[in-house]
Amino acid sequence: MFGDLMGMMGKLQEAQKKVEETKQRLNNVLIDEQSADGLLKVTVTANRQIRTIDINDELLNDKEQLEDYLILTLNKALEKAGAINEAELAAAAKDGMPNIPGMDLFK
Structure with a gap:
């Protein structure tokens, strides 16, 4: 029984390590988004950190x-980043989880 428990603990630690490695990797996954007319461009990481904002001079007058452009464009970029982040972290966690009967968390 303790051997199984120790094995499960090892698997959980492995899953945690995979999740942490995935979080680090997602710092380098970049999502580019721009306004419909291209006057505003943003880049965010899959960990939802803003990397760049490029504003056309036309927008500086209003x-x-x-x-409005910033809100719309950043929200689109952050939504995409969130979807990538959640999918990648769920996959990393699922791969490392031990098989515990009755605990089908990731169907």
Whole structure:
């Protein structure tokens, strides 16, 4: 019984390590997004960190328009980053989880 428990603990530690490695890797996965007219471009990581914002000079004359562009474009980029992040972390966790009867967490 203790051997099985120790084996499961080892598997859980392995799963945790895979998740941490995946989080680190996702810092290098970049998502580019731009406004429909291309006047604003942003780049975020799959860990939802903003890397770059490129604003066309046209937008600098209208504060309200610039704010709208930033909100819309950043939200689109962060939504894509979140989907990638969740999928990658779930896959990493699932691969390392021990097979515990009755605990089908990742169907």
